[in-house]
Amino acid sequence: MTKKEDYISLSDEALQNMSDILKILAHPLRIKLIFILAQNPATVSDLLKILDVRQPNLSQHLTLLKRVKLLKTRREEKSVYYLLSHPEIKDLLEKINEITKEI
Template identity: 40%
Template sequence: MTADSTRQPSVTTVPLYQHKAEFFKTLGHPVRIRVLELLSQREHTVAELLPEVGVEPAHLSQQLAILRRTGIVASRREGASVVYRLTSPEISELLTVARSILTALLTDRAGLLDDLRPEAAPTHDD
C-alpha cells in the first residue's frame, strides 16, 4: 500500500452531495437551528443567546463551536463578550424556505387527518 492510498480524500475529490450531506448534518440539531434563527435576526452575544435557547452554557458553547468550526457562524470578541453572526445571509433564506416547506407538509397532513376522521354520528332528534 502506498502512502497516497491511505490518505483521506481531499475536498476536491469528495462529491458535492457528500459535502451537502455534511452541511445538513451540521444543521441537524435543534439548538443549532434555534441559534441560527436568532442570528438571522441580528448578531448576539452568548449571554443574549442563553435565555433564548434554554440550554446550559456548556451545551450552547459546544453547539456554537460546531457552527463556528464549519464556517456557518463567525465570532469576534468585544471586551469580555463574544459576539456571533452568520457568515452568509443565505442561511437565513434557507431557514425561511425550510419553514415554508414544513408549513406546506403539515398543512397537507392536517388535511389528510381531517379526511380520515369519522364523520359525526347523526343525531336522533325524532
C-alpha cells in the same frame, strides 16, 4: 425537472460538504440559533437569556456551527459575539419551513 448533468457536475467533495452542513443543521437548537443570530450578533450570555439551555450545551452547538463555517466570531473588548457567516442560510431554513407546512 432536474437534468442528469445538474447533479453529476457536483464533485464528491461538494456533495460531502453539503451533506456535512445539512447534518449540522439537523437539530432544533441549531436552527433556533441561526434564526436568532440572523437578527443580531449575540454573546453566549445573550443567547443563554433567550434559550432554555445550559452553557456547556450551548457552547457545543455554537462550536459545531462554527466548525462548518456557518458562524464566525467578533471580539469587542471582553465580549465575543457570534454572527452568521452566510446570512442566506436563514433563507434556506425559511424555505424548508414552507415546504414542511405543505407536507
